[in-house]
Amino acid sequence: MTLKLPADAAAWADTWRGRINDREDFAAAAADFEATFLFEIRADDRYDGDPVRFLVRLADGACTEAALAAADADHDFAMRGPYDAWVDLLSGELDVSESVMDGTFDVAGNTMTLLRRQDAVSEMVAAAQSIDTAFEY
Template sequence: MTLTLPADAAAWADTWRDRINDRADFAAAAADFEATFLFEILADDRYDGDPVRFRVTLADGACTDAELVDGDADYDFAMRGHYDAWAALLSGELDVSASVMDGTFDVEGNTMTLLQRQDAVSEMVAAAQSIDTEFEG
């Protein structure tokens, strides 16, 4: 089933949680890792709506929650980028590490921890890329 962002954002978050938990490589990479991530899609020329925010909670090799959130949310790490950049990342056109390094995405949180858990983050992105996603605009 194809999900459209941002129209189907809540269902997309549920699917993302399930896809993360289906990945054995994620479970291994995220073992003994507890963190909450905020992923934020910002408006740009392609999408002029309100920011779309996903909060993803990890604990001991599992994604315990992935949800759409409004306003302020507690998190340990954040990744923010414009709608067009998210569309390119989720379609596989952009590499997550390169996109963070070149400033396409803004990342907030303890850099050393993110580098140590780079495989877990890459698995989360791969899980997101596995969702049949259509983008507005």
């Protein structure tokens, strides 16, 4: 089933949680890692709506929650970027590491921890890319 972003964002988040947990490489990469991530899709020239925020909680190699979040949701790490960049990332046209390094996405949190857990982040992104997603804008 194709999910639309941003209209189906809540269902998309739920699907993402399942896809993350289906990835054996994620379980290995995220073992003994507890963290909460905030992923934010921001308005840009292509999409002028409200920001869409996903909160993703990890504990001991599993995604325990993936849901829509408020702007003030507590998190350890955040990745924020314009809608157009998210479309490219989720479509596989952007590499997550390169897009963070070149400033396409703003990242907040302990950089050393993120570097050590880069494989877990890459697996989360790969899980997101595996969702059949249609972009409304």
